[in-house]
Amino acid sequence: MSRDTRREQGDALPLPEMNSPPQLDEKILAHARARAPQRRVTSRPGWMSGLAAASVVGIAVMITLPGQDGVHDTLPAPHWEARERTPAALSQPEALQADTLTDDVAQDARVDAQNGTQKDAQKGAQKTEGASLSAAPPKAVAAQSSARQSAGGLREEQARPDAQALERKMQAGASAKKIGRASPQPALNAVAPEAEQSAYRTPESSIERDQEDRDGATHQRMIEKGLETCAALLRSDDRPAAISCYAALRKDCGDCTLPPTLDAALEAQASDSVTSP
Amino acid sequence: MRKLRYRFSSDEALMLAYRDGDSGAFECLYHRHKDALFTFLYRGCGQPNVVEEVAQETWEAVINAASRYTPSAKFRTWLFQIGRRRMADHWRRVPQQESPLQEAAEPVAPATGPGDEDYTAFEQRVLRAVGELPADQRDALLLREQGFSLADISAITGAASETVKSRLRYGRTQLRAQLGDSL
Structure with missing residues (x-):
C-alpha cells in the first residue's frame, strides 16, 4: 500500500x-x-593458457604415436586390451575377466613347463574357474578378484622362472621366430613386467607346442594303423600284400624311423620301441 | 545497460555486488533508500543537522559492514535498524533536550484542518505531536509510515508483533487526542 493511498484512506499521517x-x-x-x-x-x-596449450599438445603427441608398442602387434587383441585398461578403470566383471585371462596365461606357462601333457586338463580347469567367476555376482566377484590380485604377485613370482626357461627353449626352436619380435614394454598396471611379458609370450609357444604334439600323435597313430593293417594281411596269409603295405607305409611316413622290414617293425611294435620323430 | 541491470536487481543483490567490489551497485542502492531513511530520521528528531550526521553514520556503518554482508534479512529492514540504533546512540551521546521536536517550526495556522496554504504548518504540528509520543510508540508509528509491515517493525525494534500492534494503537489514539479532528 503506497503512502498516498494510505493517506487518502486516512491511515497515513500528514508528516x-x-x-x-x-x-x-x-x-x-x-x-x-x-x-x-x-x-x-x-x-x-x-x-595458465600456455600450460593448457602445452598439455593439449602433449596429449595429442601421445595419441598420435601408438606404433611404438610392439606387444600389440604380437598379442591377440583381448590380451593387450586387458593390459591397457587399468583395473580401476574396468567395471568389476571386466576386471575379473582380464584378471582371469592373465592368470590363465601365467598358469598355462607354469603348467607347460612342469607337467607338459597335463596342460590341456589344467587349462580346461582354469577356464572353467574363470567362467564361473565371470558368472558370479558382482560382490563375490569383487572379493575373489581382490583375493586373486593379492595372490597374483606370488603366482607370477613362481611362474617367472618357468616362463623364462620356456622362453629360452622356444627361442632356440623354430617357433621362436615370432616370439622374438615381442619387445619389452613398460607395465601399465600392477602386473610385473617380466612375468607379464613371459606370460604374454607363452600362449603362442603353447600353441606351437600343441601343434607339435598333435603332429607327433598323428604320426604315431598313422604308424600304428598301418602296422595293424599290415599285420592283418600277414595273418590272412597274404604276405606279399603285407610287405607291400609296409613299404607303402614307410614311403608315406618318410620322416619316421621305421625298421626296414615288416617283421622287424612288428617286433619293435610288440616291444613298444617304435618311435616317431 | 549496467544501470538498467541495477534497476531490476534486489537490494540484497546490489549489496552483494558491492561486497564483491561493484561500487556502482552501492550507488544504486543508496539512491533507492537515502530519502526514506533521511525522512525517517528527520521525523524522529526534527533537526536537519543531527539527521545529516546520523544518516552519514548509518550509511558508513553499512559500507563498513559490506565485506561481511550476508543476506539473512531484508536490506531495508537492516538499514532502518542501523538508523534507529544510531539515532538512539546520538541522543545518548548528546545531552537530550526535553523533546527534540520542540525546535520544529511552529504551526502558522489554527489546527482546524489542512488547507493548501498551511499544509506545511500542519505537518510540523503533527510532527511535534509525534515527537511527544513515547519513543517506542513514535518509532513504531514512523516505521509504519515508511511502509514497513508489523513483522518488519518487530524485526527493527526487537519487539513482538503484538507489542508493535498495541504501540501503534496507543500512539494513534494519543495523536488523535492531541490533534483532534484534523487527522
Whole structure:
C-alpha cells in the first residue's frame, strides 16, 4: 500500500517528506567508493593458457604415436586390451575377466613347463574357474578378484622362472621366430613386467607346442594303423600284400624311423620301441 | 545497460555486488533508500543537522559492514535498524533536550484542518505531536509510515508483533487526542 493511498484512506499521517541533501550524498558515495571491497580478480595469468596449450599438445603427441608398442602387434587383441585398461578403470566383471585371462596365461606357462601333457586338463580347469567367476555376482566377484590380485604377485613370482626357461627353449626352436619380435614394454598396471611379458609370450609357444604334439600323435597313430593293417594281411596269409603295405607305409611316413622290414617293425611294435620323430 | 541491470536487481543483490567490489551497485542502492531513511530520521528528531550526521553514520556503518554482508534479512529492514540504533546512540551521546521536536517550526495556522496554504504548518504540528509520543510508540508509528509491515517493525525494534500492534494503537489514539479532528 503506497503512502498516498494510505493517506487518502486516512491511515497515513500528514508528516513532512525530506530529501537527503546533495552534499551528504556526495560525501557518502565518495566514502563508499573509497571503501569498496577490492574487486575479485577474474583474469587468468598468462602462464595458465600456455600450460593448457602445452598439455593439449602433449596429449595429442601421445595419441598420435601408438606404433611404438610392439606387444600389440604380437598379442591377440583381448590380451593387450586387458593390459591397457587399468583395473580401476574396468567395471568389476571386466576386471575379473582380464584378471582371469592373465592368470590363465601365467598358469598355462607354469603348467607347460612342469607337467607338459597335463596342460590341456589344467587349462580346461582354469577356464572353467574363470567362467564361473565371470558368472558370479558382482560382490563375490569383487572379493575373489581382490583375493586373486593379492595372490597374483606370488603366482607370477613362481611362474617367472618357468616362463623364462620356456622362453629360452622356444627361442632356440623354430617357433621362436615370432616370439622374438615381442619387445619389452613398460607395465601399465600392477602386473610385473617380466612375468607379464613371459606370460604374454607363452600362449603362442603353447600353441606351437600343441601343434607339435598333435603332429607327433598323428604320426604315431598313422604308424600304428598301418602296422595293424599290415599285420592283418600277414595273418590272412597274404604276405606279399603285407610287405607291400609296409613299404607303402614307410614311403608315406618318410620322416619316421621305421625298421626296414615288416617283421622287424612288428617286433619293435610288440616291444613298444617304435618311435616317431 | 549496467544501470538498467541495477534497476531490476534486489537490494540484497546490489549489496552483494558491492561486497564483491561493484561500487556502482552501492550507488544504486543508496539512491533507492537515502530519502526514506533521511525522512525517517528527520521525523524522529526534527533537526536537519543531527539527521545529516546520523544518516552519514548509518550509511558508513553499512559500507563498513559490506565485506561481511550476508543476506539473512531484508536490506531495508537492516538499514532502518542501523538508523534507529544510531539515532538512539546520538541522543545518548548528546545531552537530550526535553523533546527534540520542540525546535520544529511552529504551526502558522489554527489546527482546524489542512488547507493548501498551511499544509506545511500542519505537518510540523503533527510532527511535534509525534515527537511527544513515547519513543517506542513514535518509532513504531514512523516505521509504519515508511511502509514497513508489523513483522518488519518487530524485526527493527526487537519487539513482538503484538507489542508493535498495541504501540501503534496507543500512539494513534494519543495523536488523535492531541490533534483532534484534523487527522
